[in-house]
Amino acid sequence: xxxxxxxxxxxxxxxxxxxxxxxxxxxxxxxxxxxxxxxxxxxxxxxxxxxxxxxxxxxxxxxxxxxxxxxxxxxxxxxxxxxxxxxxxxxxxxxxxxxxxxxxxxxxxxxxxxxxxxxxxxxxxxxxxxxxxxxxxxxxxxxxxxxxxxxxxxxxxxxxxxxxxxxxxxxxxxxxxxxxxxxxxxxxxxxxxxxxxxxxxxxxxxxxxxxxxxxxxxxxxxxxxxxxxxxxxxxxxxxxxxxxxxxxxxxxxxxxxxxxxxxxxxxxxxxxxxxxxxxxxxxxxxxxxxxxxxxxxxxxxxxxxxxxxxxxxxxxxxxxx
Amino acid sequence: xxxxxxxxxxxxxxxxxxxxxxxxxxxxxxxxxxxxxxxxxxxxxxxxxxxxxxxxxxxxxxxxxxxxxxxxxxxxxxxxxxxxxxxxxxxxxxxxxxxxxxxxxxxxxxxxxxxxxxxxxxxxxxxxxxxxxxxxxxxxxxxxxxxxxxxxxxxxxxxxxxxxxxxxxxxxxxxxxxxxxxxxxxxxxxxxxxxxxxxxxxxxxxxxxxxxxxxxxxxxxxxxxxxxxxxxxxxxxxxxxxxxxxxxxxxxxxxxxxxxxxxxxxxxxxxxxxxxxxxxxxxxxxxxxxxxxxxxxxxxxxxxxxxxxxxxxxxxxxxxxxxxxxxxxxxxx
Numbered sequence: 280x281x282x283x284x285x286x287x288x289x290x291x292x293x294x295x296x297x298x299x300x301x302x303x304x305x306x307x308x309x310x311x312x313x314x315x316x317x318x319x320x321x322x323x324x325x326x327x328x329x330x331x332x333x334x335x336x337x338x339x340x341x342x343x344x345x346x347x348x349x350x351x352x353x354x355x356x357x358x359x360x361x362x363x364x365x366x367x368x369x370x371x372x373x374x375x376x377x378x379x380x381x382x383x384x385x386x387x388x389x390x391x392x393x394x395x396x397x398x399x400x401x402x403x404x405x406x407x408x409x410x411x412x413x414x415x416x417x418x419x420x421x422x423x424x425x426x427x428x429x430x431x432x433x434x435x436x437x438x439x440x441x442x443x444x445x446x447x448x449x450x451x452x453x454x455x456x457x458x459x460x461x462x463x464x465x466x467x468x469x470x471x472x473x474x475x476x477x478x479x480x481x482x483x484x485x486x487x488x489x490x491x492x493x494x495x496x497x498x499x500x501x502x503x504x505x506x507x508x509x510x511x512x513x514x515x516x517x518x519x520x521x522x523x524x525x526x527x528x529x530x531x532x533x534x535x536x537x538x539x540x541x542x543x544x545x546x547x548x549x550x551x552x553x554x555x556x557x558x559x560x561x562x563x564x565x566x567x568x569x570x571x572x573x574x575x576x577x578x579x580x581x582x583x584x585x586x587x588x589x590x591x592x593x594x595x596x597x598x599x600x
Numbered sequence: 601x602x603x604x605x606x607x608x609x610x611x612x613x614x615x616x617x618x619x620x621x622x623x624x625x626x627x628x629x630x631x632x633x634x635x636x637x638x639x640x641x642x643x644x645x646x647x648x649x650x651x652x653x654x655x656x657x658x659x660x661x662x663x664x665x666x667x668x669x670x671x672x673x674x675x676x677x678x679x680x681x682x683x684x685x686x687x688x689x690x691x692x693x694x695x696x697x698x699x700x701x702x703x704x705x706x707x708x709x710x711x712x713x714x715x716x717x718x719x720x721x722x723x724x725x726x727x728x729x730x731x732x733x734x735x736x737x738x739x740x741x742x743x744x745x746x747x748x749x750x751x752x753x754x755x756x757x758x759x760x761x762x763x764x765x766x767x768x769x770x771x772x773x774x775x776x777x778x779x780x781x782x783x784x785x786x787x788x789x790x791x792x793x794x795x796x797x798x799x800x801x802x803x804x805x806x807x808x809x810x811x812x813x814x815x816x817x818x819x820x821x822x823x824x825x826x827x828x829x830x831x832x833x834x835x836x837x838x839x840x841x842x843x844x845x846x847x848x849x850x851x852x853x854x855x856x857x858x859x860x861x862x863x864x865x866x867x868x869x870x871x872x873x874x875x876x877x878x879x880x881x882x883x884x885x886x887x888x889x890x891x892x893x894x895x896x897x898x899x900x901x902x903x904x905x906x907x908x909x910x911x912x913x914x915x916x917x918x919x920x921x922x923x924x925x926x927x928x929x930x931x932x933x
Contacts, residue, residue: 329857334755357750358861452910477906480913485852485859487899490660494903497656498647511856518852522775539854542762 303416303577306400309377313572319377320350321568323561324368326384326408327359332510332535332557335600336407339561346562347569353561359483361388368392372399378568380419382407386454389413402571404578406564407557408455416571417578419564421555423455426586427462427508430532433551433588434467434504437530441472442503445495447512449488451480459508459534476502481512488512492519507533510540513552517543536589538599544591551590557600559584626875627887633923634894641901648904655781661896662785663688663844665889667863668870669796670720670840672888673833675871676800676813678880679734681723681834684841685863686745691716691845692855693749696758699767709770712846713839719745720838724831734834742864753857760853767850774850785847792840797885809833813880870895873923894923 305313312319323340325333337353344351356363361384369392371379379396381403383389393413396403406419434444446463448456460478467473476499481491492515496502507513513533517540520526526548533540536554543549563582570576589597641648667684674681691712698708723741727734760766776784800806808829811819820826849855874891876883898919902912 327858329750329755329861331755331757331856337755357746358858478908479903480910483858483861484863485854485856486660486663486848489852490656490899491903493656493660494653494900497650497653498645498904498906514854515852537757539757539759539762542759546763 303397303402303414304400305402305571305575308375309400309402309572312377313575318348318350319569319572320352321378321380321565321572322371322376323351323353323380323406323564324364324371325353325355325382326364327357328353328355329357330510331537332600335558336561339558339563340565342558343562343565343569347565349565349569349572351565355382356384359384361385365389365392368396372396372401376401377572379403380406380564380568381410381415382420383410383413383454384408386410386412402568404564404567406560407555408453417567417580417582419567419582420560420584421586422581422583423458424462424465426534426553426555427459427464428466429462429553429586429588430459430506430508430534431463431466433553434463434506434530434532435470435473437532437550438473438504440470443474443476443499443501444504444506445476445499445502446478446506446508447481447492447495447516448478448508449481449483449511450509451478456508463506463508473504481515483511485511485515488515489519492516496523496525502529505529505531507531509533510535510537513537513549514539514543517546517548521546521548536594536597536600541594541597541599544589544594547591551588554587554589554597554600556584556587627884627890629926629929630873630875630887630890630894630923633919633926634890634897637894637897637901637919641897641904645901645904648901651781653900653904655783657896657900658786659783660900661892662783662789663848664863664866664870664895665789665892666792666840666844666847667867668874668888668892669792669885670837671867671871672796672874672876672883672885673800673809674734674837675868675876675878676809676880676883677830677833678813678816679727679830679833680738680868680878681720681734681837682738682864683719683723683741683745684837684867685860685865686742686749687716687719687838687841687860688845688848688863689855689858689860690719690745690749691842692849692859693753693758693857695770695846696760696849696855697752699770700758700760705767705769709846713842716842716845717835717839720841721831721835723838724834727834728827728830746861750857753855755857757854757856762853766853770846770850771853774847785851788847792843793885793889800885805829805832810881813882815881866895869920873920891923895920 325336340351340353364384379401381393389410390413393403393410393415397414403415404417404419405415409418450456479491479495481488505516507516514537516531530550532551534553536552540552567578647653695708695712699705723738727737773784778784808824811824812826812829816826870891871888873894874887898916902915
């Protein structure tokens with residue numbers, strides 16, 4: 280009885296802690312399909328496909344699907360939620376797909392299911408938001424800490440080395456937000472004349488985002504700069520500044536190039552945005568999975584999709600994402 | 601000369617009883633909690649009582665208030681509408697897509713409001729005809745409408761063209777101010793609240809609402825049209841959710857597919873804090889407005905104080921719970 284319990288415990292542990300990425304091998308079923316040159320199915324799971332930034336990602340996934348003649352599905356829990364994403368991934372593992380690309384809504388919550396897939400011989404890469412707690416084969420995306428550093432440095436360039444700033448995010452607890460925040464704080468810490476008045480968590484609801492901006496700016500009338508860590512509080516900041524006669528007076532640096540963001544950079548209400556090329560992230564996630572499936576080629580631990588600063592001088596050359 | 605209130609004249613005794621009755625109402629308890637909170641915030645933040653912040657705060661609660669007034673009718677008839685947040689986002693998306701695609705603004709607004717009214721009435725009709733708990737009916741429509749919003753928008757936000765004066769009626773209503781710096785959204789809330797109060801507290805339909813919520817079997821026996829009353833209550837909630845949704849689009853000049861997610865919880869919380877009984881038969885429009893104001897004050901005050909985001913969430917929960925407890929303990933029933 281004791282022996283059986285121990286065996287069951289070890290078997291569970293083996294599922295949760297797979298071999299290192301270098302030792303990963305495809306399951307016999309996937310190997311057989313690859314050898315027979317069957318069309319593979321790759322599932323790309325984003326942590327909230329209802330977010331605007333998910334649209335170019337989905338376009339990238341679909342474009343890669345056509346380019347490599349693979350069945351690439353873009354999915355994820357609408358509205359977010361780690362438990363829903365875990366459940367979806369478990370279903371895909373049970374169904375038996377040929378590869379998974381995961382953007383984790385929570386590092387800790389998603390790591391076991393990623394490891395479970397790897398232990399079952401399904402290749403898993405992360406994209407957009409990494410999951411360092413897991414044994415994922417590679418991360419396809421922007422170095423989020425570095426993008427935060429670039430945000431901080433860009434703001435200092437616009438604002439100077441003294442001042443008081445506000446940082447906004449739609450989800451202060453999310454890993455991507457914490458990474459960018461850490462990066463921005465690292466860059467700002469090099470300038471002792473700059474203080475961070477507050478980190479403001481706006482939530483995802485557009486009215487609450489606007490209200491939070493209104494309240495925070497009113498409480499800190501002496502701010503000299505603003506950082507938005509995400510796609511969606513960024514345009515609302517520009518809108519607020521424009522309506523209150525503050526456009527162009529306070530530099531604002533944010534993320535992504537939504538249609539409204541692009542217009543507000545052109546009008547001068549927003550200063551610069553750090554784009555992460557979401558279309559390439561979706562595309563390259565499928566590309567890497569296909570290389571593993573078709574060529575048995577293991578990727579490097581990070582496939583960087585880069586950081587680009589867009590401001591009034593070059594925004595006309597870029598399409599909204 | 602001192603007067604002993606307990607042994608005063610009958611007229612004085614009546615006044616004292618009325619005053620005591622007023623103090624024991626649930627609304628008075630919530631008002632007390634709100635007042636205490638305002639005093640704390642006013643002491644802690646020099647910005648809290650400034651005119652600008654009060655104007656901001658009133659605008660920030662306006663659309664939640666419009667939604668909550670509709671929900672008050674539904675909760676008094678002992679039902680619940682979980683679809684109002686989705687309908688709010690859906691209405692903004694429908695109105696936004698129609699306007700952006702060139703449909704005349706007034707027509708777009710009317711189509712959106714008609715859709716909201718129809719979806720609300722559908723919620724009521726399915727609940728009544730199918731004898732399904734409204735929790736289940738509206739949970740279904742919550743997902744249906746959210747899905748429709750995502751499909752329509754293909755996951756992308758819809759925005760008015762920037763700086764081109766598009767949709768002047770809607771943007772004027774949502775962004776303008778007829779009286780000084782007071783946002784028109786606050787005027788919208790006042791008009792909706794006055795109409796809502798009159799309909800609920802001064803008409804036969806309002807009497808029917810309370811009768812159905814108190815005991816629908818007894819109401820049916822005395823000739824109250826129970827099914828019709830329930831359908832109309834849901835239709836009012838749907839109409840007001842779509843109205844708030846399209847004003848939100850006019851204000852932000854933009855609607856996201858995720859707009860309104862989780863908003864139904866704020867709406868229900870505001871109505872319950874304001875003294876409406878989940879079991880039905882009790883509630884008032886002034887109480888609901890107090891509940892809305894309390895939620896708005898907590899959010900506003902915590903940001904003014906620069907409280908860290910994670911503590912904000914905890915404190916909002918604690919304050920809402922405390923206010924509900926105070927309201928419950930001071931209630932006559």
